[in-house]
């Protein structure tokens with residue numbers, strides 16, 4: 001299956017196909033681990049009843065089923081206290097049959113996101129958000145890496161080749177802990193020159209226009225227009241923004257103005273069907289990796 005489609009413009013990078021490919025690999029890895037008597041298991045905790053989170057959690061559980069990963073779903077009421085949630089995490093840390101723990105973000109305001117992340121055993125931190133994993137990534141060690149940036153790297157290597165990133169100028173727009181910062185670390189590890197832009201950056205579009213690789217992770221619908229992009233650049237759109245249409249429906253758009261940018265880019269990811277599916281596939285890959293590490297394989 002090819003995960004890039006040649007169009008009249010550049011390449012449309014098919015994240016769905018790339019994710020399906022990765023999931024096939026994960027499925028084989030799961031079978032190998034199972035042969036060693038270990039059933040990879042992912043625990044997903046959702047606090048409250050945000051409808052978007054509900055959909056994501058269901059997608060994660062379905063993806064796990066499809067590759068043979070056992071999943072445990074914990075749906076806790078929005079009134080759950082921080083102490084109760086931390087206790088649940090501790091119980092899962094202590095349960096040797098559980099290899100991965102994911103607490104769906106955002107959590108209700110009365111709960112500290114940081115406290116929850118730090119409570120997870122770093123070896124079970126399949127989001128790669130724990131300080132120990134963040135530190136390991138920043139030092140270039142093999143560790144559990146955040147799923148979205150890891151997925152972006154796989155897509156970039158598909159377009160540019162395994163070593164094709166070396167020496168290129170990558171611009172990351174956005175500096176979040178879950179995407180921007182780990183993305184910059186991975187690009188640096190791939191020998192890119194890396195610039196990170198953010199809301200306070202001066203002349204952001206001019207700086208971005210120097211990039212061979214653009215990673216858009218701002219969370220604002222279509223703010224990256226054609227004037228931000230050098231012709232021939234590879235554009236990865238991490239944004240997932242739900243906007244209302246004139247017909248009163250909702251629609252998903254990225255941070256990049258796709259129609260304006262596609263004609264000048266060498267390759268570009270669509271939204272939906274780009275980075276999103278890779279995030280879920282990456283989570284499955286991390287779960288097997290965690291299971292393998294915990295089994296000493």
Ligand SMILES: Nc1nc(=O)c2c([nH]1)NC[C@@H]1CN(c3ccc(C(=O)N[C@@H](CCC(=O)O)C(=O)O)cc3)C=[N+]21
Pocket residue numbers: 055056102103104105106127147240252271272273274275276277278279280
């Ligand atoms: N602890 C934690 N880990 C996460 O990884 C995490 C989280 N919390 N909270 C929310 C965000 C968001 N996220 C997405 C995953 C897949 C798609 C995805 O598959 N999107 C599809 C479209 C899905 C749709 O139609 O809504 C696509 O882009 O094609 C999107 C978003 C993971 N997150």
